[in-house]
Amino acid sequence: GAGVSQSPSNKVTEKGKDVELRCDPISGHTALYWYRQSLGxxxxxLIYFQGNSAPDKSGLPSDRFSAERTGGSVSTLTIQRTQQEDSAVYLCASSRRTGEMYEQYFGPGTRLTVT
Amino acid sequence: SQQGEEDPQALSIQEGENATMNCSYKTSINNLQWYRQNSGRGLVHLILIRSNEREKHSGRLRVTLDTSKKSSSLLITASRAADTASYFCATVFTGTYKYIFGTGTRLKVLA
Known part of the structure; x- marks a missing residue:
């Protein structure tokens, strides 16, 4: 079946603009995770969802970052007023359920560049 | 930092040799996972070892876990050029679902 997909694959934006990153998890996976990876x-x-609920938002770097998930499926990570330090690859992963016993399936990531 | 640490940071070996990379972590865990990443993109799950296990095998992979030292090692035997990638360990804070990934080991296998 289809894996985790993310869009866009690459995004270049100007400092101060807002961006939305999208993640489509594997169908039936109730858990969804967002990560950020800087070069090397x-x-x-960043955050995880169990269904549509995000019990732990402590990983979000600042209040410019927010995420939501609707219908227990698609998730959107929004970064407002982007800064150059936000440049990174944003990775999404899903698993059948939350719990460290379940492996995570990762999407290919969105490479965000803030100029 | 909450991240675990892997060492070495980078490893270069000849094809056919064995590659060993180590991971140290800081919290109590129930299990530990290893992932592989090619070309700075998505990660692929390799193996999971539970806290009550000391060693686990999967194909050419051998993972050990020492909970007293809060460390794990990943051994890739008879390495191939296709094993060239970054390898990460991942743990979860007990009682949470917050994953902590190590800093990764960049493995280069020379043909």
Whole structure:
């Protein structure tokens, strides 16, 4: 079946503009995760959803970042008033359920460049 | 930093040799996962080891876990050029679903 998809694959935006990143998880996966990866670095956890609920938002870097998930499926990560330090690859992953026993399936990522 | 640490940061070996990379973590865990990343994009799950396991095998992969030292190692035997990638360990804070990934080991296998 189809894997996790993300769009756009690349996004170049000017500093101060808002951007929306989209993630389509694997059908039937109730858990969804967002990560950020700067060049040559590890993954920084941003937020996870169980269904449409996000119990832990502590990983979001600032209040310019927000995320939502509707219908237990598609999720959108929004960055308002982008800054150059927001430049990174944003990765989305889904798993059948939340829980460390379940492997995560990753999308190809969105490479965000803020000029 | 909440991130785990992998070492070495980078490893270059000849095809056919074994590659060993290590991961240290900071929290109590129930299990630990290893992932592989090609070309800075999506990660692929390799193997999961539970906290009550000490060693696990999957094909050419061998993972060990030492909870007393809060460390794990990933061994790739008889490496191939196609194994060239970055490898990350991932843990979860007990009682949460917040994943913590290590900083990664960049493996280069020379043909």
């Amino acid at each position: 670095q590890g993954l920084e956890f």
